[in-house]
Amino acid sequence: xxxxxxxxxxxxxxxxxxxxxxxxxxxxxxxxxxxxxxxxxxxxxxxxxxxxxxxxxxxxxxxxxxxxxxxxxxxxxxxxxxxxxxxxxxxxxxxxxxxxxxxxxxxxxxxxxxxxxxxxxxxxxxxxxxxxxxxxxxxxxxxxxxxxxxxxxxxxxxxxxxxxxxxxxxxxxxxxxxxxxxxxxxxxxxxxxxxxxxxxxxxxxxxxxxxxxxxxxxxxxxxxxxxxxxxxxxxxxxxxxxxxxxxxxxxxxxxxxxxxxxxxxxxxxxxxxxxxxxxxxxxxxxxxxxxxxxxxxxxxxxxxxxxxxxxxxxxxxxxxxxxxxxxxxxxxxxxxxxxxxxxxxxxxxxxxxxxxxxxxxxxxxxxxxxxxxxxxxxxxxxxxxxxxxxxxxxxxxxxxxxxxxxxxxxxxxxxxxxxxxxxxxxxxxxxxxxxxxxxxxxxxxxxxxxxxxxxxxxxxxxxxxxxxxxxxxxxxxxxxxxxxxxxxxxx
Numbered sequence: 001x002x003x004x005x006x007x008x009x010x011x012x013x014x015x016x017x018x019x020x021x022x023x024x025x026x027x028x029x030x031x032x033x034x035x036x037x038x039x040x041x042x043x044x045x046x047x048x049x050x051x052x053x054x055x056x057x058x059x060x061x062x063x064x065x066x067x068x069x070x071x072x073x074x075x076x077x078x079x080x081x082x083x084x085x086x087x088x089x090x091x092x093x094x095x096x097x098x099x100x101x102x103x104x105x106x107x108x109x110x111x112x113x114x115x116x117x118x119x120x121x122x123x124x125x126x127x128x129x130x131x132x133x134x135x136x137x138x139x140x141x142x143x144x145x146x147x148x149x150x151x152x153x154x155x156x157x158x159x160x161x162x163x164x165x166x167x168x169x170x171x172x173x174x175x176x177x178x179x180x181x182x183x184x185x186x187x188x189x190x191x192x193x194x195x196x197x198x199x200x201x202x203x204x205x206x207x208x209x210x211x212x213x214x215x216x217x218x219x220x221x222x223x224x225x226x227x228x229x230x231x232x233x234x235x236x237x238x239x240x241x242x243x244x245x246x247x248x249x250x251x252x253x254x255x256x257x258x259x260x261x262x263x264x265x266x267x268x269x270x271x272x273x274x275x276x277x278x279x280x281x282x283x284x285x286x287x288x289x290x291x292x293x294x295x296x297x298x299x300x301x302x303x304x305x306x307x308x309x310x311x312x313x314x315x316x317x318x319x320x321x322x323x324x325x326x327x328x329x330x331x332x333x334x335x336x337x338x339x340x341x342x343x344x345x346x347x348x349x350x351x352x353x354x355x356x357x358x359x360x361x362x363x364x365x366x367x368x369x370x371x372x373x374x375x376x377x378x379x380x381x382x383x384x385x386x387x388x389x390x391x392x393x394x395x396x397x398x399x400x401x402x403x404x405x406x407x408x409x410x411x412x413x414x415x416x417x418x419x420x421x422x423x424x425x426x427x428x429x430x431x432x433x434x435x436x437x438x439x440x441x442x443x444x445x446x447x448x449x450x451x452x453x454x455x456x457x458x459x460x461x462x463x464x465x466x467x468x469x470x471x472x473x474x475x476x477x478x479x480x481x482x483x484x485x486x487x488x489x490x491x
Contacts, residue, residue: 082121
């Protein structure tokens, strides 16, 4: 891996060029610079080279990376190619590359998007969780710096933007991967302050005392069993200049931040508890997203809320059959203490509607196993109370190459969550419509006139393996939320 990756003009660097499958069928066309044609011809003649996405070979003095079919070229392809290139550069110890732009793309904006995605893929593949190697750790080869060059300054600027976005995604991944004996609500608050200083955000921490004072029964009850008290982290981004499209707009992002989930008294059994450090990936995504929004200087006001708690077991823990009162006065009968994420989210959503007067809310959470059953590790579940915000989220997801699939949220689902002893249940024991139950519960904490979308990312937060990010936390949602905010700002 490389300690630092920069984009800059470099006099001496290894040329890097993409090869399409079409290049294997004939000599490279005139869109390829003369100095690079021979390299592509050599690559095409290399046994086994098919120009599949991410396939990398050395050809003459060039590094050639497969880009698949020319017609299918998009930022997602470029991201995968960039990740493959990084691995090869790391193995070979090459510390400088110069991207060779092919002239087949007349659309400069599209070319810049490919370059940004390539740089993003390089930086994402370079990430690893640092600080936990011990005396028995295998030696990791670390190179001081990787420099990336492109022949035109605007293209370098695009690649710099890709690196900056990757940095925000990697912030989310680092927070998510940090072990729970370190990553707890207090630590989350400290990390949020660091991000705020770096990105020019205002950071406010509502501690446990303040949470109780405000009547946030969800956050209080979920977190009170832990020795580390819960809190609500608030980050505010106020742009230097609000765009014309975003005048009067206030986007609120809410992320489930359960730093560890034992299930509480509804204890997770056997291997079900392993990996529960990832139950705060929604909060990590929101933290990374507001950083990305601020770094991109988007012209829209944004607030991020991270309700942070550990769901533990003690004589202070909440129980099945308890009835708790939430921030907005809604009473909840607890049937399952392992349905805790929706409780902390409910308080944060109600607080947002009451205190922030948002014009749009998007919450992100690893909320249900049911959404994984429904959609696998291929897509996040999308729920919304408004078709326009749903469409905007879907549009952002396509541009971000982070898939979502809208599932229904009907009045029948809301009624299904009714309790005979309180207003609503936190989980219906019948388990029907399992992923929808969480969204139906949350809907009771969003004002009817506020456009709201809920993203259940349980299947996407930490897939077994990803061609770009590998195993571990993916940072899913950061890119999507930045694009959504950019759309609201008129971008």
